[in-house]
Structures are given as structure tokens and as C-alpha cells.
Amino acid sequence: MDTSFRETSTLRRVQDVAYSHLSVELDHLYMEDFLLGEQHLRSRIEQVAPWFETAVRTFEARRPSGRPRVSTCFLVDDYFSNLIPPAELLPMLREAADKGGVRVDYVARESACAQYEGVEVAAIVAGRLVSVPVEGTDGSRPPVAESGWLSNGQRSPSGPAEALRMHAWQPPVEAEARQHSIFVDVQLWSEKDGERLWSCPMLAAVWQLSRLGLLRDHGRTIIQPRPLPEDLPAEWSAMPAVIQLNRSAAPFHGYCTLSLLDSRFLGIEHAVRVILDQVTQDAEVMTRVVQRALQEGMRVAQDVTGRIAYTFMTDF
Amino acid sequence: MRAQETPAYSPTDPARDTAATASVAVGEIRTGLLRHGASLTTDATERLLDLLPGEPVLQSRRPIDHALSPDVANGVDCNVLTSNGARVHTVGTVLTHAAITGGRVLQTSTYARIDPAGSRHRRSWAHYTARPGRLETLGRADADELAAGFAALTGAVAPGCLDVGAVCERLARRLQSSPLLDGCPPIKSQWTRTRWTALFVSKHDERAVPRADFVLYDENVRTISLLIPYALRESYRLGAVLELCRDLALHDWVLTTLSQRIKRISSVSGDRTRAVGELYPTISHLLHLWMPGARVEPQLARVWDGFERQPGFTRQWNTSVGWIRDQLSLHTLQLLGGLESNRTAG
Structure with a gap:
């Protein structure tokens, strides 16, 4: 007789998600930008349209076969301000997009990158940060960590003023410097009255991982698109994390992402990459994504930052 | 999904x-x-x-x-x-x-x-x-x-x-x-x-x-x-190897700890009541932990089997547990003997 025994509590389930080939983010606007009115919004959309068309054409030309699935999304900044309710903003955005000839498949809320349905999403990502080691890091000492900050190398030595005066200033070092350093120290969060306020780069890093379908909470996906509610609420917090505007849209998650952004976001995206380089990935999830893409004849980069592309747009 | x-x-x-x-x-x-x-x-x-x-x-x-x-x-x-x-x-x-x-x-x-x-x-x-x-x-x-x-x-x-x-x-x-x-x-x-x-x-x-x-x-x-x-x-996936090594380390520790306790108790000469008193926490906290290979995947069980033949972890464990039970039995007999002589004296 063959017997088997197992306990489900010892199993780790990992949920799969549906993938597009490419997830395109169409610009990013602060709430204040929406206050500038519909005309401003339309001019932004008109600015995005040609870059988007070029990007999709280029992507399609590079794909070996078939028409790739491309979904588009738009991230609403409801974390740092909550000036315009969904009932006003969404119709405005849809109309501007329609008139500008750009298809918006999904709208996501930035605050869902911090916390959503009781899951501390940003904290999950922060927990997986592993600082880039400088040469000689052998495990014998705990990693040097400044709470709430993450750098791309080794900071300048600091100490009591008296001690520092004894020595000449020593520069910080970028761990992956090529001859010379570009040292970046990113603030991940600030704290006020015990409440943690996540920084824009931290939330943008979560946003990228979310679009790449790499986020899990106890093996479950956290952020999944939901249909547009019939009655739009007055508060963003009552909205789903990702709202599907286009019923026939390709899946929200993408094997890779492209963000069409205004040049003002260059600094933030550099910080995002500094963060993402240092997030240890769930190897199970990573393996499955690579395998699934391969089954469709698509090779995705092994590293997360290799899956993320940008076009920084110029207003000619 | x-x-x-x-x-x-x-x-x-x-x-x-x-x-x-x-x-x-x-x-x-x-x-x-x-x-x-x-x-x-x-x-x-x-x-x-x-x-x-x-x-x-x-x-x-x-x-x-x-x-x-x-x-x-x-x-x-x-x-x-x-x-x-x-x-x-x-x-x-x-x-x-x-x-x-x-x-x-x-x-x-x-x-x-x-x-x-x-x-x-x-x-x-x-x-x-x-x-x-x-x-x-x-x-x-x-x-x-x-x-x-x-x-x-x-x-x-x-x-x-x-x-x-x-x-x-x-x-x-x-x-x-x-x-x-x-x-x-x-x-x-x-x-x-x-x-x-x-x-x-x-x-x-x-x-x-x-x-x-x-x-x-x-x-x-x-x-x-x-x-x-x-x-x-x-068969020897890394997860299984990790489990095997933890299992070996765990049982080696339990055996080492039990042996050290026995050595310590044996060095207390004469006073069996005190020795038995010292045995209680060992019995309550260690003895139930012995389950060699219980968590090891079947394909790797042969590693345990080999170590059971030489040096024979469980053999040493059984001998030690036997020694502890003997001490308890002797102590019980001693107590019963004491009761008997009290009754005779009474």
C-alpha cells in the first residue's frame, strides 16, 4: 500500500497572474496638475500620444511573431494629496484621453502602493531590501543601515565632530562605480507621530514591481484590477487599487514595463532603480515569469531593472 | 488565475x-x-x-x-x-x-x-x-x-x-x-x-x-x-538537504545535551534523590524530541540509515534513556524500600 501524508500549513502557495507583453504608463501627473483644468490635461495627453505610438510600433517590430499584448495605465497620485475626487477626475481623464486618441486601459491609485486592503504593501518591499555590499562585506558585521534611507554604496564616514576634525573628509563611494562615483542616498520614508510616510521613489518602486506582477503577500497577488464601479465614490480610498476602464484591455501586468514620463521625474526614477536593484526577489515568482514569457517566445531580462524602460518626454 | x-x-x-x-x-x-x-x-x-x-x-x-x-x-x-x-x-x-x-x-x-x-x-x-x-x-x-x-x-x-x-x-x-x-x-x-x-x-x-x-x-x-x-x-534538492542537515544537527544537539546532563548527574555521588530531581527537567523537556529522520524526505533517509549503523545515534540515545529510566526505577525501589522499613519499624 502506498501512503502519503502532508500538512497544508507547510505548503507555500504562489499565485500566478495574467501577463501582457508590455505595460505602458502614460505620463504621471500630480493632483495639482489636474487643477490646471481640462485644457492642460488635453495638452499633456497630446504630448504623450506620439511617444506612445512610436513606442508600441517599435516594440511590435522587435517581437518575433504575432501581435503583442500591450496594456496602458495611468497612476493617480492620491497619496500625497487628495484634491479631486474620483467622480470628477476619472471622467475628465477619460474624455481628454478619448479626444487625444490615447487609450487608457487601467487607472491605479498611488496610495495602494503604500497599503491596500490591510496589506502593508510598501513594508513588504522594504522588508526585502538588501543593501548593496562594498568589497570586504563578509557577514561578520550587521549591514550598516540608516533607518529609512538606502544608498547605492558606502556613505562618507560620520562621527562626533571632534573625531571628524582629526581626519580629512572621505568621499562616499558608489558600490558599482566605474572609475568615479555617482553616489545616491534615497529616503524611503519619513516618520511623524509614529506614522510612516513613504517617499515618492519608494512608492514608485512598489508600482513598478506591481506592474511586473512580482508582488506577493503570503503567496497571493496583492494588486489586481477590478471593474470601474458604477457609482464613483467621493473618496479615493473607497476605490479599488487598479480600475479597469477598458473592458477589452490586455492584462494589467506586463513581462516588462515602459513609462512615458516628463523629464521632471528623471531624479525620482533614478532613485527607483537604486531601490529596485536592492530588492531581493521571490525566486519562485521570478522563475515562473521567465518560463511563461519563454513559452510565448519572449525572453525577459533576469534582473528586475532590466525589465523596466523609460521614455523621458520633452515638450518641444 | x-x-x-x-x-x-x-x-x-x-x-x-x-x-x-x-x-x-x-x-x-x-x-x-x-x-x-x-x-x-x-x-x-x-x-x-x-x-x-x-x-x-x-x-x-x-x-x-x-x-x-x-x-x-x-x-x-x-x-x-x-x-x-x-x-x-x-x-x-x-x-x-x-x-x-x-x-x-x-x-x-x-x-x-x-x-x-x-x-x-x-x-x-x-x-x-x-x-x-x-x-x-x-x-x-x-x-x-x-x-x-x-x-x-x-x-x-x-x-x-x-x-x-x-x-x-x-x-x-x-x-x-x-x-x-x-x-x-x-x-x-x-x-x-x-x-x-x-x-x-x-x-x-x-x-x-x-x-x-x-x-x-x-x-x-x-x-x-x-x-x-x-x-x-x-532527489537532493537544496530544500531537502537543508532539512536533512537541520534534522541531523537537531538530533546531535539533543543527544549531546542529554549526554552532558547524564555526565553531570553521574558525578553527583550518593545522593540519588538530588540526582533524580535533576533528571526531571531533562525528562520533561528533551526526551520527546527524539524523532530521527522524521522530517527528512524519503529519498534522503538513507543518510540517516547510514549514521544509524555507524555510529548509531539512536543506539546511544536508547542507552542514555535506559540509564535515566533505571535511575528512576532504582529511586522508586529505594522509596518503596523506605516505606517498607518504616512500616516494619512501625
Whole structure:
């Protein structure tokens, strides 16, 4: 007789998600930008349209076969301000997009990158940060960590003023410097009255991982698109994390992402990459994504930052 | 959307690699008694081992309560000593987890798989974070020499050389000072250090028989060296190897601790009542932990079988438990004898 025994509590389930080939983010606007009115919004959309068309054409030309699935999304900044309710903003955005000839498949809320349905999403990502080691890091000492900050190398030595005066200033070092350093120290969060306020780069890093379908909470996906509610609420917090505007849209998650952004976001995206380089990935999830893409004849980069592309747009 | 079940997943699984090259997994396990007077409850165990938000603590009840924390990663860029004294530059992340068995015994374990194929230069850090628990050498290295070099290093680790022991020691200290524990272990015991290596030989390697060597260095240091033939890679997944090494380390610790208790009690001459008094916590807290191989995957059970023949862990265990029961029986007889003589005198 063959017997088997197992306990489900010892199993780790990992949920799969549906993938597009490419997830395109169409610009990013602060709430204040929406206050500038519909005309401003339309001019932004008109600015995005040609870059988007070029990007999709280029992507399609590079794909070996078939028409790739491309979904588009738009991230609403409801974390740092909550000036315009969904009932006003969404119709405005849809109309501007329609008139500008750009298809918006999904709208996501930035605050869902911090916390959503009781899951501390940003904290999950922060927990997986592993600082880039400088040469000689052998495990014998705990990693040097400044709470709430993450750098791309080794900071300048600091100490009591008296001690520092004894020595000449020593520069910080970028761990992956090529001859010379570009040292970046990113603030991940600030704290006020015990409440943690996540920084824009931290939330943008979560946003990228979310679009790449790499986020899990106890093996479950956290952020999944939901249909547009019939009655739009007055508060963003009552909205789903990702709202599907286009019923026939390709899946929200993408094997890779492209963000069409205004040049003002260059600094933030550099910080995002500094963060993402240092997030240890769930190897199970990573393996499955690579395998699934391969089954469709698509090779995705092994590293997360290799899956993320940008076009920084110029207003000619 | 699908949900797929996988057994307790180990993210650095050599069996998943299609490459036919040799690789080596190395690690160190610290085993000791939780600083807590009673058996730790399931709830407290879960909270203690909740090391990573969003990742589960895997708990099981049969045949004994067992809990395993998620893995946390640490980045390293340092040397690994080979058996011929060379220093091989390696970069990547090591993983550390903790396990609690029977609500009593804490183990912290740090490990990594070393890929000796070698790259010419250090890659972007994103390359390493995408492969948690994997170290890559800069320049080609020999897997046999890496494994032998790691196993031979039972003393202090030279600065700049990979110190997995320090990483798991830090986690052990951190957990032991948790407010969830009352700080009062029921018996005095020592911690053991178990360094282990698993050499996964290449497709072209003729060594076809698996091998396991267990060496006791002194009171506290042990090494386990496994040689895994290419054909058995699938059975000896890294997750299974980790479980095997933790199981061996756990039982070695229980046996070591029991033997030390017996030695201590035997040295108390004459006063059997005091000796038996000292036996109580040993009986209550240690004896039920003996379940060799219970958590080891069937394919790896032959390693345990081999160690049962030579040196015969369970043989020594049974002898020790027999000695304890004899002491209790003698003490009972003594008490009964006392009662009898009292009655006669009365």
C-alpha cells in the first residue's frame, strides 16, 4: 500500500497572474496638475500620444511573431494629496484621453502602493531590501543601515565632530562605480507621530514591481484590477487599487514595463532603480515569469531593472 | 488565475538548474535551547519567526511541532577559502532562517549556493538580488576545493572571508532576546555549530554513489559533508538537504545535551534523590524530541540509515534513556524500600 501524508500549513502557495507583453504608463501627473483644468490635461495627453505610438510600433517590430499584448495605465497620485475626487477626475481623464486618441486601459491609485486592503504593501518591499555590499562585506558585521534611507554604496564616514576634525573628509563611494562615483542616498520614508510616510521613489518602486506582477503577500497577488464601479465614490480610498476602464484591455501586468514620463521625474526614477536593484526577489515568482514569457517566445531580462524602460518626454 | 501548490520552497535549488556544471551549497546551523521556561506556544512561535512581512511562517504538527521562518537575505562581497588555501572572490546573497522544534529547540541556519563557473567582473547588484541565496565567484573556481575548504574551517574565520556563522549567530541572539521569551531556560545547555557542505557534482563526474560524512570536532563543532551524484540532483534538492542537515544537527544537539546532563548527574555521588530531581527537567523537556529522520524526505533517509549503523545515534540515545529510566526505577525501589522499613519499624 502506498501512503502519503502532508500538512497544508507547510505548503507555500504562489499565485500566478495574467501577463501582457508590455505595460505602458502614460505620463504621471500630480493632483495639482489636474487643477490646471481640462485644457492642460488635453495638452499633456497630446504630448504623450506620439511617444506612445512610436513606442508600441517599435516594440511590435522587435517581437518575433504575432501581435503583442500591450496594456496602458495611468497612476493617480492620491497619496500625497487628495484634491479631486474620483467622480470628477476619472471622467475628465477619460474624455481628454478619448479626444487625444490615447487609450487608457487601467487607472491605479498611488496610495495602494503604500497599503491596500490591510496589506502593508510598501513594508513588504522594504522588508526585502538588501543593501548593496562594498568589497570586504563578509557577514561578520550587521549591514550598516540608516533607518529609512538606502544608498547605492558606502556613505562618507560620520562621527562626533571632534573625531571628524582629526581626519580629512572621505568621499562616499558608489558600490558599482566605474572609475568615479555617482553616489545616491534615497529616503524611503519619513516618520511623524509614529506614522510612516513613504517617499515618492519608494512608492514608485512598489508600482513598478506591481506592474511586473512580482508582488506577493503570503503567496497571493496583492494588486489586481477590478471593474470601474458604477457609482464613483467621493473618496479615493473607497476605490479599488487598479480600475479597469477598458473592458477589452490586455492584462494589467506586463513581462516588462515602459513609462512615458516628463523629464521632471528623471531624479525620482533614478532613485527607483537604486531601490529596485536592492530588492531581493521571490525566486519562485521570478522563475515562473521567465518560463511563461519563454513559452510565448519572449525572453525577459533576469534582473528586475532590466525589465523596466523609460521614455523621458520633452515638450518641444 | 491559478494557485499552484509547491512544497516548502527553497529559492536556490540546484536541481532547477539546467547547467550540467558542478556547484556547491554551504551553510552553518546553530542549535540550542530557547530561553523560555515552557514549550513556546504556536502563536508565540509564529510571532517570533515572523522575520519578513508578506511571507508565511510554515508550521507543521506531525510528528512533532515544527515551525520554519521565511528566509532573510544578506549581501556579501568577500573571499571564500578553498582547501588549497586560495582565496576566491565571491559576490551575492546568503539566506538565513530560523526553525523551532517541539516549541523548545531553536535553530538558525545561514546558507548559500556557490556557483563556481565565475564571471569576469562583479555584476550589477540587481543580478544578485534576482537570485537570492546564490553566490557567484569572480573567476572560475573548483567546486570540490570550495566544499573541502569550507568544511575544514572549523575555527575562527579570517577577516574578509565569508562568515556565515556570524550571520546565523546574530539571528539566534536577536531571537533569544525577544520579549516573547521569558529568559529562563529549564536546563543549562550549550549551543552547537554545524557547518555543512553539499557538493553537487557535474554531469561528467564519475562519482555515482552519494556520500555523507559527519565529523565531531569538539564539544560544540560538527561538520557534515555531502556528495551528491549528478543522477540524484533531483532527489537532493537544496530544500531537502537543508532539512536533512537541520534534522541531523537537531538530533546531535539533543543527544549531546542529554549526554552532558547524564555526565553531570553521574558525578553527583550518593545522593540519588538530588540526582533524580535533576533528571526531571531533562525528562520533561528533551526526551520527546527524539524523532530521527522524521522530517527528512524519503529519498534522503538513507543518510540517516547510514549514521544509524555507524555510529548509531539512536543506539546511544536508547542507552542514555535506559540509564535515566533505571535511575528512576532504582529511586522508586529505594522509596518503596523506605516505606517498607518504616512500616516494619512501625
